[in-house]
Amino acid sequence: MVRSKWNKNSFLNTIYQTNEEVNSVVGPKSFLENRKESRTQLKTVKITNVRAIDLRFPTSRGMLGSDAVNKDPDYSAAYCILETDAGIEGHGLTFTIGRGTELCVSALEYLSRAVCGRSLSSITDDFASFARQLSEDSQFRWLGPEKGVIHIAAAALINSVWDLYARAEQKPVWKLLAEMEPEQIIRAVNFRYITDALTPDEALELLKRSSFGKEERLTLLEHEGYPAYTTSVGWYGFSDDRVRELCHEAIADGWTHFKLPWWLEEPTNPDDILGHARIRREIPGMRIATGECCSNRIMFKQFLQAQALDVCQIDSCRLAGVNENLAVILLAAKFGVPVCPHAGGVGLCEYVQHLSIFDFLCVSASLENRVIEYVDHLHEHFLDPVCIVKGHYVLPRRPGYSIEICPETLNKFAYPHGEVWTEKQ
Amino acid sequence: MVRSKWNKNSFLNTIYQTNEEVNSVVGPKSFLENRKESRTQLKTVKITNVRAIDLRFPTSRGMLGSDAVNKDPDYSAAYCILETDAGIEGHGLTFTIGRGTELCVSALEYLSRAVCGRSLSSITDDFASFARQLSEDSQFRWLGPEKGVIHIAAAALINSVWDLYARAEQKPVWKLLAEMEPEQIIRAVNFRYITDALTPDEALELLKRSSFGKEERLTLLEHEGYPAYTTSVGWYGFSDDRVRELCHEAIADGWTHFKLPWWLEEPTNPDDILGHARIRREIPGMRIATGECCSNRIMFKQFLQAQALDVCQIDSCRLAGVNENLAVILLAAKFGVPVCPHAGGVGLCEYVQHLSIFDFLCVSASLENRVIEYVDHLHEHFLDPVCIVKGHYVLPRRPGYSIEICPETLNKFAYPHGEVWTEKQ
Numbered sequence: 001m002v003r004s005k006w007n008k009n010s011f012l013n014t015i016y017q018t019n020e021e022v023n024s025v026v027g028p029k030s031f032l033e034n035r036k037e038s039r040t041q042l043k044t045v046k047i048t049n050v051r052a053i054d055l056r057f058p059t060s061r062g063m064l065g066s067d068a069v070n071k072d073p074d075y076s077a078a079y080c081i082l083e084t085d086a087g088i089e090g091h092g093l094t095f096t097i098g099r100g101t102e103l104c105v106s107a108l109e110y111l112s113r114a115v116c117g118r119s120l121s122s123i124t125d126d127f128a129s130f131a132r133q134l135s136e137d138s139q140f141r142w143l144g145p146e147k148g149v150i151h152i153a154a155a156a157l158i159n160s161v162w163d164l165y166a167r168a169e170q171k172p173v174w175k176l177l178a179e180m181e182p183e184q185i186i187r188a189v190n191f192r193y194i195t196d197a198l199t200p201d202e203a204l205e206l207l208k209r210s211s212f213g214k215e216e217r218l219t220l221l222e223h224e225g226y227p228a229y230t231t232s233v234g235w236y237g238f239s240d241d242r243v244r245e246l247c248h249e250a251i252a253d254g255w256t257h258f259k260l261p262w263w264l265e266e267p268t269n270p271d272d273i274l275g276h277a278r279i280r281r282e283i284p285g286m287r288i289a290t291g292e293c294c295s296n297r298i299m300f301k302q303f304l305q306a307q308a309l310d311v312c313q314i315d316s317c318r319l320a321g322v323n324e325n326l327a328v329i330l331l332a333a334k335f336g337v338p339v340c341p342h343a344g345g346v347g348l349c350e351y352v353q354h355l356s357i358f359d360f361l362c363v364s365a366s367l368e369n370r371v372i373e374y375v376d377h378l379h380e381h382f383l384d385p386v387c388i389v390k391g392h393y394v395l396p397r398r399p400g401y402s403i404e405i406c407p408e409t410l411n412k413f414a415y416p417h418g419e420v421w422t423e424k425q
Numbered sequence: 426m427v428r429s430k431w432n433k434n435s436f437l438n439t440i441y442q443t444n445e446e447v448n449s450v451v452g453p454k455s456f457l458e459n460r461k462e463s464r465t466q467l468k469t470v471k472i473t474n475v476r477a478i479d480l481r482f483p484t485s486r487g488m489l490g491s492d493a494v495n496k497d498p499d500y501s502a503a504y505c506i507l508e509t510d511a512g513i514e515g516h517g518l519t520f521t522i523g524r525g526t527e528l529c530v531s532a533l534e535y536l537s538r539a540v541c542g543r544s545l546s547s548i549t550d551d552f553a554s555f556a557r558q559l560s561e562d563s564q565f566r567w568l569g570p571e572k573g574v575i576h577i578a579a580a581a582l583i584n585s586v587w588d589l590y591a592r593a594e595q596k597p598v599w600k601l602l603a604e605m606e607p608e609q610i611i612r613a614v615n616f617r618y619i620t621d622a623l624t625p626d627e628a629l630e631l632l633k634r635s636s637f638g639k640e641e642r643l644t645l646l647e648h649e650g651y652p653a654y655t656t657s658v659g660w661y662g663f664s665d666d667r668v669r670e671l672c673h674e675a676i677a678d679g680w681t682h683f684k685l686p687w688w689l690e691e692p693t694n695p696d697d698i699l700g701h702a703r704i705r706r707e708i709p710g711m712r713i714a715t716g717e718c719c720s721n722r723i724m725f726k727q728f729l730q731a732q733a734l735d736v737c738q739i740d741s742c743r744l745a746g747v748n749e750n751l752a753v754i755l756l757a758a759k760f761g762v763p764v765c766p767h768a769g770g771v772g773l774c775e776y777v778q779h780l781s782i783f784d785f786l787c788v789s790a791s792l793e794n795r796v797i798e799y800v801d802h803l804h805e806h807f808l809d810p811v812c813i814v815k816g817h818y819v820l821p822r823r824p825g826y827s828i829e830i831c832p833e834t835l836n837k838f839a840y841p842h843g844e845v846w847t848e849k850q
Contacts, residue, residue: 071563098564100535103528103574110524138496139523145695145718148573149528193694196703269618270570271723273698274730278621293570298696305699 040086040168042121047090047164049083050112050157054105055405056098056415057346057378065097065344065375066237069266074098075346075378076415078105078153079405080160082115090164091404094156094317095345100149101415107153110140115161124165127188131158131323135190147295151320158321159351163401173322173401174357178214182207185362189327190297197301203330210333210365217361225392226356227367229257231344232376254390257371263287263311270294277308289313292342296320297327304335311369313342316351322401325355333363344375349386350402353393381409465511465593467546472515472589474508475537475582479530480830481523481840482771482803490522490769490800491662494691498522500771500803501840503529503578504830505585507540515589516829519581519742520770525574526840532578535565540586549590552613556583556748560615572720576745583746584776588826598747598826599782603639607632610787614752615722622726628755635758635790642786650817651781652792654682656769657801679815682796688712688736695719702733714738717767721745722752729760736794738767741776747826750780758788769800774811775827778818806834 059065060072076098082090094104111134115123123130134154135146143150166173177185185207186200233246247258264286268275270293280288291313294300303309312332319325332339339359341352349372356372364370372393379385384402387394396402412419484490485497501523507515519529536559540548548555559579560571568575591598602610610632611625658671672683689711693700695718705713716738719725728734737757744750757764764784766777774797781797789795797818804810809827812819821827837844 070567073564073567096564097567099562100532100565100568100575103531103568106528106531107525107574137524139498139521140525142495142498142522143525143528143574143577147696147720148575149532149568150525150573152568193697193700196700269723271572271721272618272727274727275618275621275723295572296696298694298700302697302699 040088040170042124042165042168043119045084045086045088045120045164045168047082047115047118047120048085050109050116051081051083052105052108052112052156053079053081053410054101054415055079055093055346055410055413056101056421057413058420059377060098066235068236070097071236072098073345076101077346078108078156079410080108080112080156082160082164084120084164086168088164088167089404090160090162090167090400092156092158092160092163092321092401093347093403093405094152094159095315095348096152097345103149104153104156107150108156111137111150111154111157115157120161120164120168123161127323128190130161131188131190131320132192134158135320146298146320151295152317155317155319155321158323159316159401159403162322163403166401167399170399172354172396172398174354174361174396177322177326177354177358178218178361182211185326188323189330190323191327193298194301194327194331197305198331198334202334206330206333207362210363213365214361217365221357221360221395225389225394226353226360227257227371228374228388228391228393229259229371230255230374230376230391231259232374233258234260256391259373263289265289265311265313266293271299273299273302273306273308276303277306280308280310287311289340291315292318294318297324297331300328301331304331304337309337312337312339313373314339314352314355315342316348316355318342322355329355329359329363333359338366338369339364340369340371341373343373346378347382347403347405349374349379349393350382350384350396353386353396354401356393357395381405381413465513465595467549467590467593468544470509470511470513470545470589470593472507472540472543472545473510475534475541476506476508477530477533477537477581478504478506478835479526479840480504480518480771480835480838481526481846482838483845484802485523491660493661495522496661498770499524501526502771503533503581504835505533505537505581507585507589509545509589511593513589513592514829515585515587515592517581517583517585517588517746517826518772518828518830519577519584520740520773521577522770528574529578529581532575533581536562536575536579536582540582545586545589545593548586552748553615555586556613556615556745557617559583560745571723571745576720577742580742580744580746583748584741584826584828587747588828591826592824595824597779597821597823599779599786599821602747602751602779602783603643603786607636610751613748614755615748616752618723619726619752619756622730623756623759627759631755631758632787635788638790639786642790646782646785646820650814650819651778651785652682652796653680653799653813653816653818654684654796655680655799655801655816656684657799658683659685681816684798688714690714690736690738691718696724698724698727698731698733701728702731705733705735712736714765716740717743719743722749722756725753726756729756729762734762737762737764738798739764739777739780740767741773741780743767747780754780754784754788758784763791763794764789765794765796766798768798771803772807772828772830774799774804774818775807775809775821778811778821779826781818782820806830806838 056076059075065073076096077093080092166176234243267279287310289311292315343349343352383404384398481501484500490498501521502518505517591601659668692704712735714736717740768774768777808829809823
């Protein structure tokens, strides 16, 4: 039984008892067959306007999300809506933890000029060039390059384009990716500055090799879901009693992995590649995990080259969206390092399930030592929230990137004028 | 003879012919003796208000500053003025190249809350803690940490505090630093995440060792100035003929170092420590320089540990102000690597002369293989512009960090409402 608060309120208002039940409710065929819209032609989809919203949840009031570094996060997002002339929208967000979200919103507003007035196909036909257009703006890049505010703002925009792309194709993002030809995946990756570790040819070869058995792996995921671990039991600000109680509840729900054990996460500064490598060398047998604050593919490349990590924790918003995550997923596979995405916050679980499913179907072809982080809050705000059964992510079926937030939430939690921020505490 | 445009207009409206002349004009005693104000007590200086200004110079119109990466920079700054109740101000800026400067201004406005209402001594007595207060804000840090928009904005604020500090002490910043006890320098450095390369004890030992001969080195600098190289002869957008002509002029002016030769600068992505190390290893004898886009002390530490550079190009604004530059100067000395600061842009020459002079007087104690970058534009906007004589920086004498910009410039070049941005092109 899943005891997720959000489940009680979400559109999927069902307590799943078994995997079979899940398939009967959100089985791929039944869901897609129910959709009325016909597949949209990408060329005819034109992006007419972009809206950027500063969205903040006052999670610090309950110590949710607190850890050794992040004492009092207010889970937040710079949220992006692509409006089109084709009756569909693209939604995307980048995750932040409160103050400074307005900077990401401003950066997002600037970057969105790169999509206004463009057809969707003009972006997706040469997706890596689009990602480079954002990261290599001749003046804006000084403020990174490819890191910090401007980079995580780019993630919101890029992810919103993928959401739009997947809706136009009437597929969830994982399926859109999994059904692309390997050559299409390669064309979506910016290989600049990583070819010393992975060339496009090597990546293509890897993707082609991993395509064997894809159907069987898909069947497995449809039956079992993708394994997860739960972080919700052990936030830093919780008392021991509370942690104990939450662990018992989680075991009863079928969870087998709880965040506290199994690896040492970000044991020093997230920029310190050589420091991580040294810690890993000097504590033999200790698995080192890092990545939620790793800025870009060039940093991840070096973590892998320096044998500095055992667990690659990609972040769907710290990296510049799906495209740069593809680069790191391919790099990790080349180096034989499992990808266990960072999630939680707001929207990260919804995002990373797509990335891990694609990773298993088309790149790593393995579940060994792989689990997706799961955190049990804020999902009630999403139209297509994640679905967890017995400690596994159930495959999302709705077209898009699962990231659209309910309109009433966009109003209520808008900062600083939304109801939740103006009402008296 | 110095053929600097700015010299013609600046308050030091003199063409210096010899080093002796320079000393007779801006000798340390004569200048200081002329000042009317008495030394201000730091405890009595309270910061009452902070003003942040978006300042942009349309340098791209003349291809000034163009290089292989930065095609069309509009040299710009997020400019910071600390107002006090003691009749003095602190000025600081962080350098940018145009679009996005508004993000730095917003970040600066947020960070400035950390100084409003505080006495100067409450900051300077525990300067490293102040720097950590800015970089470790529990929510804001997510947007870095210690990199990108929020970090370079912190530089403007921290540098303005040093300017105020030096004015209160009636010394130029280099002299303020050079006359501090080694223990005071150590207390200004945030050693977090660098002690595996340099401990506070080692740094203290290094500073004490280097104090021998400080007076003689000061005398040398007063007579000769600090050696410089000029970048103004060879911007990317210049024709060969223009470069040739400018080189001839520079030689006639006494320059001996021109930017094009002597090292290979930033040969790959600025985050790619291992990439730089490999290039250095595989091209024996080629000196590798990098740093103007190196985010923080943790990255510099690794460049040094990995033997990835021969020339350490600290940036006075990319790093979080004087304090983090002190950390990197000490690290570089420990590894025996010369510091040749990145300069140019707007205000960087004014800044880095102080850092290099301190480096020579108190840390490296050497001029071998050391030159400060010099770029010959925008100096006319400063109240205390750099002074170059025969390819050497003349020691600045005015109290402060040499960074105050004329009030009329602050009006005229303010973006987007200043005259230069509203007038028709």
